[in-house]
Amino acid sequence: MNHPVQTVRVGLGDRAYPIEIAHGNLEQVAQSLGALRPISQAIVITDEVVAPLYADRVAKLLRQAGIQTTVLSVPAGEASKSIQSAEQLWQQILAAGADRKTVVVAVGGGVVGDLAGFVAATFARGIDLFQIPTTLLAQVDSSVGGKVGINLPDAKNMVGAFWQPAAVLIDTQVLATLPEREFQAGLAEVIKYGVILDAEFFAWLESQGAALLERHPAVLNHMVARCCRLKADVVEQDEREETGLRAVLNYGHTFCHAIEAATGYGQFLHGEAVAIGMLCASRLAERLGRIDASLTQRQHALLTAVGLPTQVPDVDHRRLVDLMAHDKKVEHGRLRFVLPSRLGHVELVGGVAEADVLAALGEGTT
């Protein structure tokens, strides 16, 4: 390993945990797991794409370290975040002879992490979860912070828990095999951190521009570690999304979720819809006089530089607004948005007029 391990510590009292970030540290998985406590059994949960790439390797390393290891694989894709998948995994974990000291090792992207996390949170009333995210999106977002869950047929992430991992191992080398489009989609969430929390980081991303797509180890390590630290700062202050602070992470996501739902979750990757959603939210903030146009333009330029879509798709905008009214972030029927007030700072804004929302959407299609 040429690049040293960076450790981001998520300070959550008795639920605190380390995120270890390096280039090539997957080979140290048994040591990282063993550093938590003596482990005698692990259940590796992965998907059929990641299994041959990384999860089988993880299982081999764990077995070499004397840990009884079972690999359970689900089909790749969002459809696996289902009650049926959870039920099958619970049964398989039981059949593998797991007990309360068994640890679940999630190796994969957001779907695997959310599903495996939910299963870990609920098997035997909760067993330890070790996250090994293998997509950029999962490394900078979903593997950190403890949100786990599955979808109901009509509502994404509607069933779940806050279940903090015991540790997160991030090997940025695994991003080498990530398809270009998925890597770009992950960059949308990276850029989001700059907009909502860290103007300096946003400027650094601008200075890299399209070079971000080259995936240099040092760039990846810095980028991922910074995002994890920023997310950890938020999660430490509002673990269960109760004070509204954690909601800042949802910048662009109210628009994003409506766009994903309206397009049947097939047209866009999540990060792509986030990119479009951030620009909608930014335009909305402009309309409300909270920012000037230059901030929207800077986001547009950076998102475009890394190849992300920026146009609202050709769907009925009223339908998008209706879908937003069903978003979990609505409380007691009130529509709320996370909107920037300057680069690196956002606020939760309630009581936004529908006309302004429609206008923010409309400009995106021109």
Added chain:
Amino acid sequence: MNHPVQTVRVGLGDRAYPIEIAHGNLEQVAQSLGALRPISQAIVITDEVVAPLYADRVAKLLRQAGIQTTVLSVPAGEASKSIQSAEQLWQQILAAGADRKTVVVAVGGGVVGDLAGFVAATFARGIDLFQIPTTLLAQVDSSVGGKVGINLPDAKNMVGAFWQPAAVLIDTQVLATLPEREFQAGLAEVIKYGVILDAEFFAWLESQGAALLERHPAVLNHMVARCCRLKADVVEQDEREETGLRAVLNYGHTFCHAIEAATGYGQFLHGEAVAIGMLCASRLAERLGRIDASLTQRQHALLTAVGLPTQVPDVDHRRLVDLMAHDKKVEHGRLRFVLPSRLGHVELVGGVAEADVLAALGEGTT
């Protein structure tokens, strides 16, 4: 109300909650709920037996207080603690327009409380749970302490969470409609508290004897409040059953679970199997020289006085031992028992020889 409200406070930091115990306080349900925080929507989860007796009344009182209330009813009985029931409830709660501020009100026995609690723990990553237990067993045990969950086809309570209620309302008047056999079964857990934690309480129960079955309000209130306080003391010190302390509550339960499994969960009510299990554990403690026979005799006399079974059923004892080896309290394959060392005090004892377990079972059939 002739009898004042007794409040048992479960001190769990930011998860602390009150248990309000009285005779007739169901009529104050809206005030109790409103004391938590302003509530605009409630989902009452109940079963088809309790709905017409109490849950419909609760819903009416909540609606009169201006709370939008939906009643969801499952079939009575253990079969409702299933993934299918949970899935149906999640969907129904979503369809009712629930959001993160909606509260689940569980009105019923242990099955309803466990199922509704699991659904509350996982809907939208966890919403508030208000427990209104209507059986003696649920009032003194399952409604307090935060254990919620459902069964897998081959393993009871294998999927679940620790999800503390926001409050518990116990109306001992509702016990008037509880069938005699269920009331007796609840007394097994009451007697258990005396054995494991409180010799004075055990002696008080002995002094009441068969009069316990008369369900006098003052007796019920004292009995339930004492059990809740004893359980709260344990839960406060070991919320997630990590230190072994909470395991003391499982006195008799390793035998009990095996007996329940071996008899297909049909022959005995849970409390009845607990009664038999406690005597098995007590005989095991005798064999190991931890107590003398008089303690077993006192338990036997009290359990018999309140009409509980004491004989191990006619099943293969080796099968019972095999079933114990699959109990969740086994860690890394080691069989452990909670055994009394004197009245009011139990210890977790590991490495017990199978021959001693068989002997403790065997004496029960003679």
